[in-house]
Amino acid sequence: MANVVAIIPARSGSKGVPDKNIKLLAGRPLLAYSIAAARLTNNIDRVIVSTDSEHYAHIAQEYGAEVPFLRPPKLSGDNSTDYEWIRHALDWMQNEKGFIPDYLVHLRPTTPLREPIYIEEAIKRLMQDNSATALRSAHEMIQSSYKTLEIETGYYKCIGAGSLDLDEANRPRQEFKKTYDPNGYVDVYKSRYIIKNGKILGDRVLAYITPRIAEVDTLEEFEFLEYQVYKNPTLVSRLFG
Secondary structure: OOOEEEEEEOOOOOOOOOOHHHOEEOOEEHHHHHHHHHHOOOOOOEEEEEOOOHHHHHHHHHOOOEOOOOOOHHHOOOOOOHHHHHHHHHHHHHHHHOOOOOEEEEOOOOOOOOOHHHHHHHHHHHHOOOOOOEEEEEEEOOOOHHHOEEEEOOEEEEOOOOOOOHHHHHOOHHHOOOOEEEEEEEEEEEHHHHHHHOOOOOOOEEEEEOOOOOOOOOHHHHHHHHHHHHHOOHHHHHHHO
């Protein structure tokens, strides 16, 4: 049976929303929501939080996650990549425990209101596709990106078109291909692919379409999230009972 580890990043240096990962939503730190969703997902074996903060680590442990190491400061800055901290976690597991999980499930604290059933299905999908290098979640965009514009020498130009003729973008939306916006619902990686290739996604990333979900990068987005929870308390009770 495959071994599956949820890995939740929670660095302490957020600038847009200070201490964003532990900011309280309906009385619980944002980090706790991803931990709860992972623990309710039937095919996840362990839940590990990668953080540079002892304070964050203590909070994560209170909500049932493991924090077996602290992430080095050099991997916790604004410009640190997902590959760097994920590779650090894998190296720690291999070097300290002699263990490499088959799959890593990446759950961002900034996307708190997940349904565990979608996480479980995502893991199953990647397990069933031997040719896929990873799985990434996305939702369908309200408007196809082919109807959006870029600017060239001061004039609008249709995205992906070789012409400045904007009538192309005014065609009915049904005539354009659907496009998708990657979100933070769930990403699933193959550990050995990461170690072998030095990248987390690769060139055959399995598409996994989820419902639209609120994500938090600004204070305004957090306030909207609070409003959603206020209007629909079951969004919280489904995770915490």
